[in-house]
Amino acid sequence: MLDPHGPVLDPPPGRPPAARGLGDRVFRYQLTATGVVVLGIMAAVGLFLLLRAAQALRATGPSFLTTAQWQPDVHKFGIAAVLTGTLLIAAVAVTLSVPLAVGTALFISDVAPRGLRRTLVSLVDLMAAVPSVVYGLWGLFFLQAHVIGLSRWLSDWFGWFPLFKVDGTHPGDPLASASVYTASAFVAGIVVALMVAPIQCSVMREVFAQAPAGEREGAYALGATRWGMIRAVVLPYGKGGMIGGTMLGLGRAMGETIAVYMIISPVFVIQPHILQTGSNSVSSLIALHYGDASSFGMSALMAAGLALFLLTLAVNFTASTIAARSRSGAQSEA
Amino acid sequence: MTVVEELAAPVEAEPATAQLPDVPRRIGGPTRSGVLALCGAAISGLCVSVLLFGELAPFSGALGFAVTWYAVFLVVYGVLTGLEENGQAVRDRVMTVVLWTAAGLLFSALAMVVGFTLWRGREALTYLNFFHQDMQAAGPLDPLGVGGIAHAMIGTLLMITIALLITVPLGLACAVYLNQIPGRFSRFVRTIVEAMTALPSIVAGLMVYAVWVLQLGMEKSGLAAGFAISVMMLPIVIRAADVVLRLVPGTLTEAAEALGAPRWRTVWHVVLPTARSGLATAVILGTARGIGETSPVLLTAGFTAATNYDPLHGPMISLPLAVFSFVRSPEPAMIARGFGAAAVLMALVLVLFVIARVIGGRGPGQQTRSQARRTARASRRDAARFAELRRPGLSLFDAPPHESPTTPPTPTPEPPAPTDGESAPQGPPAPADETATTSARSGGEADTEGAHGSGEAPAAADGESAPQGPAAPDDETATPSARSGGEADTEGAHGSGEAPAAADGESAPQGPPAPDDEPITGGAGGNENPAGGRDSTHQPAPEAAPAPGETTD
Numbered sequence: 001m002l003d004p005h006g007p008v009l010d011p012p013p014g015r016p017p018a019a020r021g022l023g024d025r026v027f028r029y030q031l032t033a034t035g036v037v038v039l040g041i042m043a044a045v046g047l048f049l050l051l052r053a054a055q056a057l058r059a060t061g062p063s064f065l066t067t068a069q070w071q072p073d074v075h076k077f078g079i080a081a082v083l084t085g086t087l088l089i090a091a092v093a094v095t096l097s098v099p100l101a102v103g104t105a106l107f108i109s110d111v112a113p114r115g116l117r118r119t120l121v122s123l124v125d126l127m128a129a130v131p132s133v134v135y136g137l138w139g140l141f142f143l144q145a146h147v148i149g150l151s152r153w154l155s156d157w158f159g160w161f162p163l164f165k166v167d168g169t170h171p172g173d174p175l176a177s178a179s180v181y182t183a184s185a186f187v188a189g190i191v192v193a194l195m196v197a198p199i200q201c202s203v204m205r206e207v208f209a210q211a212p213a214g215e216r217e218g219a220y221a222l223g224a225t226r227w228g229m230i231r232a233v234v235l236p237y238g239k240g241g242m243i244g245g246t247m248l249g250l251g252r253a254m255g256e257t258i259a260v261y262m263i264i265s266p267v268f269v270i271q272p273h274i275l276q277t278g279s280n281s282v283s284s285l286i287a288l289h290y291g292d293a294s295s296f297g298m299s300a301l302m303a304a305g306l307a308l309f310l311l312t313l314a315v316n317f318t319a320s321t322i323a324a325r326s327r328s329g330a331q332s333e334a
Numbered sequence: 335m336t337v338v339e340e341l342a343a344p345v346e347a348e349p350a351t352a353q354l355p356d357v358p359r360r361i362g363g364p365t366r367s368g369v370l371a372l373c374g375a376a377i378s379g380l381c382v383s384v385l386l387f388g389e390l391a392p393f394s395g396a397l398g399f400a401v402t403w404y405a406v407f408l409v410v411y412g413v414l415t416g417l418e419e420n421g422q423a424v425r426d427r428v429m430t431v432v433l434w435t436a437a438g439l440l441f442s443a444l445a446m447v448v449g450f451t452l453w454r455g456r457e458a459l460t461y462l463n464f465f466h467q468d469m470q471a472a473g474p475l476d477p478l479g480v481g482g483i484a485h486a487m488i489g490t491l492l493m494i495t496i497a498l499l500i501t502v503p504l505g506l507a508c509a510v511y512l513n514q515i516p517g518r519f520s521r522f523v524r525t526i527v528e529a530m531t532a533l534p535s536i537v538a539g540l541m542v543y544a545v546w547v548l549q550l551g552m553e554k555s556g557l558a559a560g561f562a563i564s565v566m567m568l569p570i571v572i573r574a575a576d577v578v579l580r581l582v583p584g585t586l587t588e589a590a591e592a593l594g595a596p597r598w599r600t601v602w603h604v605v606l607p608t609a610r611s612g613l614a615t616a617v618i619l620g621t622a623r624g625i626g627e628t629s630p631v632l633l634t635a636g637f638t639a640a641t642n643y644d645p646l647h648g649p650m651i652s653l654p655l656a657v658f659s660f661v662r663s664p665e666p667a668m669i670a671r672g673f674g675a676a677a678v679l680m681a682l683v684l685v686l687f688v689i690a691r692v693i694g695g696r697g698p699g700q701q702t703r704s705q706a707r708r709t710a711r712a713s714r715r716d717a718a719r720f721a722e723l724r725r726p727g728l729s730l731f732d733a734p735p736h737e738s739p740t741t742p743p744t745p746t747p748e749p750p751a752p753t754d755g756e757s758a759p760q761g762p763p764a765p766a767d768e769t770a771t772t773s774a775r776s777g778g779e780a781d782t783e784g785a786h787g788s789g790e791a792p793a794a795a796d797g798e799s800a801p802q803g804p805a806a807p808d809d810e811t812a813t814p815s816a817r818s819g820g821e822a823d824t825e826g827a828h829g830s831g832e833a834p835a836a837a838d839g840e841s842a843p844q845g846p847p848a849p850d851d852e853p854i855t856g857g858a859g860g861n862e863n864p865a866g867g868r869d870s871t872h873q874p875a876p877e878a879a880p881a882p883g884e885t886t887d
Binding site for chain 2: 021023024026027028030031032034035037038039041042043044045048049051052099100101102103104106107108111112120122123124125126127129130131132133134135136137138140141142146149150153194197198201220224225226227228230248251252254255256257258262283286287290298301302305308309312313315316317320
């Protein structure tokens with residue numbers, strides 16, 4: 001209610017307080033309540049995982065981080081193998097997706113014909129909305145068969161590099177079985193790369209598009225070519241967005257479940273050879289074992305889930321901090 | 335800065351640039367020699383790789399062939415460009431090609447993923463029973479003529495409905511909270527929500543499983559799956575809606591506040607309608623993500639081959655989960671069903687996406703034609719209501735004006751008794767146009783309407799409020815007019831970003847508690863001194879007259 005008799009002769013500058021009168025106070029309380037509820041839900045995720053995981057964590061102690069096998073019913077389990085697998089798959093995915101994402105983002109923001117840009121932005125968003133199970137199908141039934149040649153070539157020529165080594169093959173062995181190259185972290189990584197590239201791309205594009213027009217024109221006025229302008233203005237401006245987008249994609253890549261689960265064949269040893277068949281990830285471990293888990297086994301799975309949760313949370317926080325601290329990332333979004 | 339450091343050198347190195355004719359420089363776009371160089375490089379790359387793969391080296395494989403072709407193409411293209419351009423231009427051309435390639439790769443991957451799914455799904459989609467039967471009667475070896483995915487479609491529909499019932503009110507309210515009630519707590523909530531947008535979906539499923547199944551002892555059901563999808567969708571929807579709400583022009587909310595609208599009215603009548611299309615897009619994109627998620631459903635819904643309409647009891651299945659379980663079978667018919675279900679899912683996502691794009695294609699505040707018409711109609715209704723209020727019988731505005739020392743002879747010193755009496759001092763051209771008359775009488779209101787059409791109107795409003803200010807006299811008579819004016823304008827302001835300026839003028843009647851000094855402030859929205867304000871009452875009137883004429887036709 002407006003109080004006409006109030007001594008509001010000299011109203012203070014700035015926004016008036018939100019609660020003026022009953023309606024506003026109710027409004028304010030309701031909104032705050034929704035904020036609290038949302039926060040509560042988000043906190044409950046961590047809380048209940050911790051609660052449920054406590055039993056298993058107490059039973060294994062710190063060896064949870066160093067054990068590779070997963071046999072919770074004899075109390076021998078840990079996430080060393082699955083965590084390595086998760087990180088390797090995510091690393092492959094990010095390595096492949098970042099060049100694609102940066103290139104596409106620059107293409108959309110600066111190179112593409114103007115009439116085409118909106119369509120391309122929509123296509124990138126659509127790509128981010130394609131269900132992961134569809135990517136999984138494509139990876140399993142299409143990509144896998146076509147990527148064996150590349151895997152073999154990589155392992156033949158770069159096998160001296162530990163990551164690309166494949167056990168049980170020799171370069172130039174014509175009888176080598178193709179099956180050692182399937183269901184590997186590399187194949188899963190390619191599929192996950194396609195899933196995270198659009199997310200990274202849309203964050204980066206948004207930041208690139210915000211690069212100040214004055215500086216762009218200044219660069220052109222000084223005689224820069226388009227690529228010179230991009231290097232001198234757009235990329236430095238968008239650095240925060242690029243890092244933030246990359247990290248966001250990394251977080252998504254680590255959490256991806258179904259596509260990875262469909263492609264890899266799970267192993268419970270630390271498998272550093274990304275081209276070789278057999279890998280694992282935390283999320284596919286959960287998807288694999290939730291059905292047949294005993295009560296204690298479920299607690300162990302919860303502990304693995306908690307580890308994944310904390311890992312992605314840390315990555316995301318880092319991403320948003322970097323993006324927020326840079327000049328550009330203020331309005332970046334997923 | 336870096337721009338100068340990197341670019342100054344070439345510019346200085348070529349003093350000839352000073353003598354160049356005064357035409358704009360081409361920055362992008364194809365040139366004849368560029369296109370020829372591209373074609374030549376492509377052909378040369380093809381020839382070199384055919385030679386390498388066919389004759390010279392023991393290479394093989396389609397992928398290697400393509401990569402060699404591309405590498406040779408890039409090198410040759412660079413050399414060809416270098417024949418007639420300097421190093422900078424060569425780098426620019428080559429990088430342009432590289433960027434085209436990156437985008438082409440990404441989009442062709444998208445086309446391949448979608449196309450492959452739809453192509454492999456065509457087999458199952460030709461069977462009609464695929465759409466209206468469930469898998470109860472179909473054994474693992476049965477052909478496609480038996481069984482379908484009706485149960486999965488129903489399950490998906492129920493789950494996403496539950497998820498939307500939770501996510502939409504909670505998510506939108508939370509986004510409004512983040513925008514409207516700033517503070518340390520809301521900043522904290524925003525940080526958490528942003529960190530949660532990349533919450534692994536299986537963790538969402540695990541959490542609901544821990545709470546619903548383990549803690550509360552409920553069974554796996556469609557409801558639990560709906561909860562899991564909600565947990566996953568909530569941060570996504572909140573974040574997208576938050577971004578959209580931030581795009582609502584601050585001037586609009588300021589206008590509503592300046593008119594005295596309470597915060598909740600501002601949100602309800604200005605912020606949410608302005609952001610409506612963007613909010614719908616946020617929700618629909620969240621829905622598309624929620625529909626496609628497998629892993630939360632995998633943990634919480636159980637698995638069934640039968641149709642289950644009851645989300646409270648018994649296991650349920652969703653489309654992505656059905657895809658997942660179909661393709662784990664080695665039977666070709668099952669795999670075909672999996673692809674069919676994936677194609678249906680993909681089509682669903684595509685449809686949702688197109689709807690989102692159609693709705694969200696406009697920026698905040700841009701109206702469709704029918705919306706603009708509705709807003710104009712509401713404005714006219716308000717104008718009529720104001721005319722009603724200003725009827726002499728009601729005498730709301732007829733109180734004697736306050737004689738303020740700072741405003742010398744105002745154009746409206748005498749109480750405006752007849753309807754046309756006040757428009758007379760408006761200036762000669764103020765005509766028989768009824769809208770103009772309304773604007774003269776209830777200054778800010780009708781001008782808001784004018785602002786729908788043209789950007790000129792706000793200035794008029796500022797001038798207009800000058801007579802309004804000094805005339806705003808005793809507290810109790812001015813207050814009702816100010817309040818009703820505020821509400822009317824809140825509704826009127828939906829459409830246009832120009833309205834706030836008009837509202838600045840309107841805040842003059844807002845200031846009844848400060849009668850003597852405030853009129854200056856009210857008028858000073860556009861003019862610094864009262865005299866200017868008085869002058870402007872004569873000038874903007876002809877400007878204001880055509881503006882309403884545009885919208886009221």
